[in-house]
Amino acid sequence: MILQCPKCKSIHIKSKNYARKVGGTIGAIAGTIGGLSAITYGARTGASTGLIFGPFGATVGGISGAILAGLAGGAAGSSAGLSLGELVDSKILNNLKCTSCHHSFSVDDHGIPQNYHDYSDMDEYDDEHLIEQVS
Numbered sequence: 001m002i003l004q005c006p007k008c009k010s011i012h013i014k015s016k017n018y019a020r021k022v023g024g025t026i027g028a029i030a031g032t033i034g035g036l037s038a039i040t041y042g043a044r045t046g047a048s049t050g051l052i053f054g055p056f057g058a059t060v061g062g063i064s065g066a067i068l069a070g071l072a073g074g075a076a077g078s079s080a081g082l083s084l085g086e087l088v089d090s091k092i093l094n095n096l097k098c099t100s101c102h103h104s105f106s107v108d109d110h111g112i113p114q115n116y117h118d119y120s121d122m123d124e125y126d127d128e129h130l131i132e133q134v135s
């Protein structure tokens, strides 16, 4: 499928992926914050597991447990944010931009260009979408 600008018919189109980028960042932050509570748990679990190997084992176990929990939280949040951002980009925002005339637009599931004016039209779009499904 070749994407074409609905305004000037140019085929020089690029995707902006704003929400994807923002979603990934917010997801990583949220995941890390979520990971912080997991860090306490990870440290405690690591420490009690490490106790088998004495006090030094408890310290090493606690630190590695905390690091693992933090990393897992950040990574999970980041990928969740990326997926959500992709959905927002493809369904709601004018994700595509014509590099010839700088017109922003979206395409529907069939690749047909849609003309949403700006981000404040999001509620209006949802209403239209619901009506379409009913009729």
Ligand SMILES: [Zn+2]
Pocket: 005, 006, 007, 008, 009, 010, 098, 099, 100, 101, 102, 103
């Ligand atoms: Zn154009």
